Amino acid sequence: MANILCIGAGYVGGPTMSVIAKNCPEHRVTVVDINEDRINAWQSDNLPIYEPGLDEVVKAARGRNLFFSTDVNRHIAEADIIFVSVNTPTKTFGQGAGKAADLQYWEKTARQILEHSDRAKIVVEKSTLPVRTAAAMERILNSNGIKFDVLSNPEFLAEGTAIEDMNSPDRVLIGGRETSSGQKAVQALVDIYAHWVPRERIITTNLWSSELSKLVANAFLAQRVSSINAIANLCEKTEADVNEVAYAIGLDSRIGSRFLRASVGFGGSCFKKDILNLVYLCEYYNLPEVAAYWEQVVTMNEYQQLRFVSRMVSSMFNTVAGKRIALLGVAFKANTGDTRESPALSVCRSLLEEHANVVLTDPYALDNARQYDLADVADRIEFEPDVYEAAKGAHALAIMTEWDQYAKLDYERIFNSMVKPAFIFDGRNILNHRELHQMGFNVYAIGKPPLTNFPADTFEFDE
Numbered sequence: 001m002a003n004i005l006c007i008g009a010g011y012v013g014g015p016t017m018s019v020i021a022k023n024c025p026e027h028r029v030t031v032v033d034i035n036e037d038r039i040n041a042w043q044s045d046n047l048p049i050y051e052p053g054l055d056e057v058v059k060a061a062r063g064r065n066l067f068f069s070t071d072v073n074r075h076i077a078e079a080d081i082i083f084v085s086v087n088t089p090t091k092t093f094g095q096g097a098g099k100a101a102d103l104q105y106w107e108k109t110a111r112q113i114l115e116h117s118d119r120a121k122i123v124v125e126k127s128t129l130p131v132r133t134a135a136a137m138e139r140i141l142n143s144n145g146i147k148f149d150v151l152s153n154p155e156f157l158a159e160g161t162a163i164e165d166m167n168s169p170d171r172v173l174i175g176g177r178e179t180s181s182g183q184k185a186v187q188a189l190v191d192i193y194a195h196w197v198p199r200e201r202i203i204t205t206n207l208w209s210s211e212l213s214k215l216v217a218n219a220f221l222a223q224r225v226s227s228i229n230a231i232a233n234l235c236e237k238t239e240a241d242v243n244e245v246a247y248a249i250g251l252d253s254r255i256g257s258r259f260l261r262a263s264v265g266f267g268g269s270c271f272k273k274d275i276l277n278l279v280y281l282c283e284y285y286n287l288p289e290v291a292a293y294w295e296q297v298v299t300m301n302e303y304q305q306l307r308f309v310s311r312m313v314s315s316m317f318n319t320v321a322g323k324r325i326a327l328l329g330v331a332f333k334a335n336t337g338d339t340r341e342s343p344a345l346s347v348c349r350s351l352l353e354e355h356a357n358v359v360l361t362d363p364y365a366l367d368n369a370r371q372y373d374l375a376d377v378a379d380r381i382e383f384e385p386d387v388y389e390a391a392k393g394a395h396a397l398a399i400m401t402e403w404d405q406y407a408k409l410d411y412e413r414i415f416n417s418m419v420k421p422a423f424i425f426d427g428r429n430i431l432n433h434r435e436l437h438q439m440g441f442n443v444y445a446i447g448k449p450p451l452t453n454f455p456a457d458t459f460e461f462d463e
């Protein structure tokens with residue numbers, strides 16, 4: 001039996017440790033956090049994050065070998081293996097502001113581990129960190145005579161499919177030192193994952209490859225989205241259809257079909273943060289051309305969101321002032337309540353700047369948007385859980401999140417309740433555009449020519 005501890009009970013720590021506890025009944029797994037509300041929620045029937053399948057996994061293990069606590073120091077003292085999943089946001093001050101990772105929470109945690117340990121332990125980096133952070137962690141941890149082995153075990157789960165991703169991962173990556181003690185620590189972690197992950201999917205590398213692979217995986221994924229979005233803009237000018245282009249290129253097995261959905265832009269807590277982190281590393285190591293190459297992925301994503309709004313404004317007769325505009329979805333993707341870096345936030349802010357009356361709706365994410373990301377402008381926004389109410393009296397609807405239910409709404413009913421001419425902007429290309437056009441909507445999708453009811457030369461879209 002091992003005492004496994006995870007510091008940080010967020011979107012990564014909570015789901016990953018629940019799956020480990022469920023699959024390793026002989027180990028005792030504790031998740032700690034300094035945020036008491038979060039820990040209380042993990043102990044209740046109302047978990048702090050929405051994630052399909054999470055309730056069942058937590059219920060299967062909680063109280064048996066899965067525990068949540070705010071007593072960080074006591075659990076550090078008892079632990080054999082410590083996962084660190086604290087937040088590493090983008091730095092907002094000083095050197096590297098806006099790009100580098102802010103490592104203050106992470107360093108505080110390392111010092112806390114050192115202070116409360118009286119024997120050797122394995123410390124596992126779970127948070128995404130700049131490459132070579134493990135070296136700094138080792139220096140802090142090994143400054144007091146006790147031997148700690150530091151491993152890198154980046155998490156590749158995506159929100160909305162976290163439990164599925166953890167249950168059957170494409171791969172588990174573990175990086176460690178090539179010393180005998182380092183390799184023993186790697187083996188201890190391999191043995192935990194081997195409870196449910198086929199051995200050939202557990203790969204081991206040196207520490208630096210593991211740390212860098214996490215940043216690179218996210219950079220490649222985000223790059224695909226920015227690449228198809230760049231092409232979507234060209235499609236809108238040339239009457240090509242981006243869905244058809246994505247399908248055609250995706251059939252090439254060298255390219256592959258996944259992650260080619262054109263959209264209003266990518267969001268989430270990882271992509272932008274990790275790419276900027278990569279850019280900062282390249283600049284730090286004096287590789288400006290490499291840095292500029294990757295930074296363009298983020299620049300393209302910001303452009304995509306701005307362009308979405310300018311397309312809305314120009315198609316609605318160059319003004320949205322005083323017009324009711326319903327944004328369907330605030331979550332950064334479907335099946336999560338997470339709103340961090342969601343494109344809906346920037347679209348909402350730009351529309352407010354244009355003096356539109358914005359109403360937001362979402363099945364799970366309204367509270368996060370109201371309390372955190374849009375708190376400073378919340379009094380200027382209507383938050384409406386009922387999508388039909390949100391659409392009532394609106395001049396335009398815009399799909400911001402690809403929630404399944406938004407593809408199945410009664411659009412006839414919605415059309416009848418809207419101000420005419422009624423506009424719909426599909427930022428996720430999930431709707432049946434021809435059908436909506438036949439109903440009377442003016443339809444603007446990503447990477448497709450608009451389907452309007454205006455005479456051809458009346459309102460030519462022009463940015």
Ligand code: UDX
Nearest residue numbers: 155156157158159259260261263266267268270332333
């Ligand atoms: C991502 C990585 O996928 C995951 O491996 C890593 O551990 C964390 O970062 P996540 O941010 O949770 O996961 O979601 P993901 O499914 O990658 O989507 C990110 C964003 O890209 C979302 O806003 C999504 O809507 C958008 N996206 C994704 C597209 O716009 N088009 C696509 O084809 C795919």
Ligand code: ADP
Nearest residue numbers: 008009010011012013033034035085086087105
């Ligand atoms: P992620 O999406 O990467 O999981 P989150 O921000 O959701 O990131 O979660 C990180 C968690 O780490 C937060 O709940 C935060 O309160 C917690 N945390 C940060 N610093 C510490 C610390 N020193 N000790 C314990 N928990 C911490």
